[in-house]
Amino acid sequence: MEVIIVREDRIGDLVADEIAALMARKPDAVLGLATGSSPLRTYDAVADRVAEGTISLARARAFTLDEYVGLAEGHPCSYRTVIEQDFVSRVDLPTDAVQGPNGGAADLAAACASFESAMREAGGVDLQILGIGTDGHIAFNEPASSFASRTRVKTLTDQTRLDNARFFDGNVDAVPVHCLTQGLGTIMEARHVVLVATGAGKAEAVRQLVEGAVSALWPATILQHHPHVTVFVDDAAAAQLELADYYRSTYAHRDSVIR
Template identity: 80%
Template sequence: MEVIITEEERIGELVADDIAALVARVPDGVLGLATGSSPLRIYDSVARRVDAGTLSLARARAFTLDEYVGLPAGHPAGYRTVIDADFVSRVDLPADAVQGPDGTAADLAAACAAYEAAIRDAGGVDLQILGIGTDGHIAFNEPGSSLSSRTRVKTLTEQTRRDNARFFDGDLESVPRHCLTQGLGTIMEARHIVLVATGAGKAQAVHHLVEGAVSALWPATILQHHPRVSVLIDEAAASRLQLADYYRYTYAHRHQVGQ
């Protein structure tokens, strides 16, 4: 696990560098897209490069992490709508090259299986972007989630529903109680995972992620078992790390290919 402690403004550029390197190497590479505030600087940086003509995602493909159950297509709080607005509409990634779990399906189990099959048929995710919740969840894998879980229906906690009510005009009753989400086992199959966290509110979760025991109580800790994870955080999110100075040192003196 590589831990990079840097300014929030720089995080987007560093991850955009990784995406640019991926599509230069594999033009039809597969991205894993996350919604929420954490990835927005990444999407801004990538969009600027596409607009400048220095990066193209025209041959790339992408999969989103999760979706509410029961919201109609095009609902403003639906994650497909959000990712289209935050990212897809701003770059040259074809809209039909982006796929997410189908929260409108009559048979949700079949929809989850079809989504897993689509990821496999695409050759798997090359670079997966993640945020992390204050309780250590990634995607909608709340504390207690199986560390080997696959895409499935999950019941949202009341805290998550209250947190997300702001996207539903503050109306808690409008927030769905269920979602479809990639499981932790699904996420772990991505070849490179990039997790972004900023702010003091994420400090405890980051501490568990990087330095704690692997536990279903802190679902993101499963990433400790992944061979290639980049954790990009600002000083506030790093404030509880016991080995922060070591992470700064190793990043400043990281080994470069060819050295």
């Protein structure tokens, strides 16, 4: 796990560098897209580069992490709507090349199986963007999620619903109780995982992710067993890391490493 501690305003460009490098060597790469506030600077940076002509996603495919259950099609808080507005509509990624779990399906279990099948048929995710919840969840894999889990229905914790109420005009009662989410086992199959966390509110989750014991109580800690994870954090999110100075030193000497 590589931990990169930088100013928040640099993170978007650094993640965009990772995406640009991937697209240069594999123009038909498969991206894993997250929603929420964590990836917004990344999406801004990638959109700017697409507009400049330095990145093209025209041959790429993408899969989103999760979706609320029961929101009407086109609902402003549906993650399909959000990812379209925040990213897809701003780049040259074809709309029909983006797929997410269908939270409006009559048969949710079948929808989850279909989504998993589509990811396998696409060859798997090359680069997965993640945020992290204050309780250590990634996607909607809440504490006590199985490390072997696949895309499935999950019940959201009260804390997650409180955290997400800001997207529902502050009304926690409007936040759905259930969702469909990629499982931890699914996420672990991505070839490269890029996780972004900023702000003091994420500091404990980042500490557990990077330096804590691997535990179902902090689902993101499973990423310690992934062979290629890059964690981008600002100083506030890194505040509780015991080895923060070491991570800064490692990054400062990164370019001197023979790759």
